[in-house]
Amino acid sequence: MTxxxxxxxxxxxxxxxxxxxxxxDWATMRHAAVLLERFGIPHEVRIVSAHRTPQRMADxxxxxxxxxxxxxxxxxxxAAHLPGMIAAQTSVPVxxxxxxxxxxxxxxxLLSIVxxxxxxxxxxxxxxxxxxxxxxxLAAAVVANHDAAVLxxxxxxxxxxxxxxxxxxxxxxx
Ligand code: RP5
Numbered sequence: 001m002t003x004x005x006x007x008x009x010x011x012x013x014x015x016x017x018x019x020x021x022x023x024x025d026w027a028t029m030r031h032a033a034v035l036l037e038r039f040g041i042p043h044e045v046r047i048v049s050a051h052r053t054p055q056r057m058a059d060x061x062x063x064x065x066x067x068x069x070x071x072x073x074x075x076x077x078x079a080a081h082l083p084g085m086i087a088a089q090t091s092v093p094v095x096x097x098x099x100x101x102x103x104x105x106x107x108x109x110l111l112s113i114v115x116x117x118x119x120x121x122x123x124x125x126x127x128x129x130x131x132x133x134x135x136x137x138l139a140a141a142v143v144a145n146h147d148a149a150v151l152x153x154x155x156x157x158x159x160x161x162x163x164x165x166x167x168x169x170x171x172x173x174x
Contacts, residue, residue, distance in 0.1 A: 005045070012042040016139045017069045019048040019060065019086070021076040025099045029075040031129050032097070035136035039153040041143055048074075050081040057082065061089035071139040074122075075132060077101040080112040083122045093123065093142065095135040100128040 016036055020029045029045070036043045048057045064072060064086075072090070074083035075097035083096030098109030106127035114124040123138065125131030137154070144151035 013068050014042045014044040015068065015070045015143055016041055016043040016136075017060070017064065017072045018043060018045045019072060019074050019082065020045075020099075021047070021049045021051070021080070021082050023047060025075050025077060028099050028128055028132050029073075029097065031132040032073050032075075032136040032139075035133055036139065038157070039136075039140045039143075039150050041140060041150060048082065048086075050076070050085045051079075057085060058089060061086045064090045064092045071095065071142050073097060073132075073135045073139060075099050075135075076113070077106065077109045078103070078112075080109040083113050083124075084116055084120065087116070087120050087122045094121075095138055096122040096124045097131040097135050098124070098127045 018029055018032050018036075020026060026045075033043065033045055046060065047053075048060050050057055061072075069092050072086055072092050072094045074086050074094055076082040077099030078101045080096070080098060083094050087094040096113035098106050098113050100106035101109055110124070110127050113122055116122050125134045125138075137157075140150055140154045144154050
């Protein structure tokens with residue numbers, strides 16, 4: 001594989017882990033990384049597959065809390081076991097992002113992630129880019145509970161978003 005690894009250089013211990021089942025998920029999951037970057041939240045990005053690298057997944061989940069991770073964002077598509085399997089092996093909160101699959105447009109991913117039986121929760125987001133972005137925003141909200149700088153950045157983001165909404169629509173079809 002060519003290219004350089006994505007994500008924040010490990011100069012600070014990561015507070016959020018972004019994991020995904022495949023390189024092909026990165027086009028979606030990068031939207032979470034971009035937002036964490038914006039909020040100055042130390043994070044890491046890893047390919048961790050429930051199917052292809054089950055031991056890597058188990059090791060990642062087992063070490064997560066001890067390494068200081070406060071949130072794990074897990075994206076996967078198709079038979080998307082990854083978020084649930086990680087959640088089963090750590091008490092660190094897991095937010096699941098259903099990646100939009102080619103065959104079923106992400107409905108398979110969504111239903112695989114959202115229907116966790118009672119006892120092992122996965123906070124499930126929307127399919128695709130919106131879900132990746134909102135997973136990062138939720139992670140930021142968790143970190144902001146104990147981090148004033150992140151809280152300030154998150155509130156600034158929300159205010160900027162509000163300010164960006166026009167009162168009246170413009171006629172862009174003319
Ligand atoms: C899942 O299978 C991954 O999360 C990905 O969304 C999907 C397809 O993976 P590739 O065949 O593109 O590697 O495990």
